[in-house]
Amino acid sequence: MKEIGVRELKERTSDVIRSVRENHETYSITYRGRVVAQLTPVGNGKVDEAEEDALWDEIDELAAEIGSRWPKGVSAADAVSQQRR
Numbered sequence: 001m002k003e004i005g006v007r008e009l010k011e012r013t014s015d016v017i018r019s020v021r022e023n024h025e026t027y028s029i030t031y032r033g034r035v036v037a038q039l040t041p042v043g044n045g046k047v048d049e050a051e052e053d054a055l056w057d058e059i060d061e062l063a064a065e066i067g068s069r070w071p072k073g074v075s076a077a078d079a080v081s082q083q084r085r
Contacts, residue, residue, distance in 0.1 A: 003028045003035070 004027050009016060019025045020041050029037040047055075 001026045001028055003030055005030050
């Protein structure tokens with residue numbers, strides 16, 4: 001992953017975007033030496049049916065695991081409210 005400062009990014013925006021788009025490179029954007037953002041390529045947005053089914057299966061398994069450990073009589077709203085205190 002490449003690093004680029006905000007000032008340099010402002011000067012080379014077109015080149016950096018082209019590199020992300022064509023070479024699928026990822027950049028860490030820095031401000032005063034600290035990473036503040038990442039610029040990453042986006043996939044083609046297409047997910048095949050088998051991948052989608054596998055993702056839903058994982059979500060179902062996670063929901064079942066959470067449900068098995070959830071305390072009886074506590075709503076999700078109550079749990080979130082208690083965490084915010």
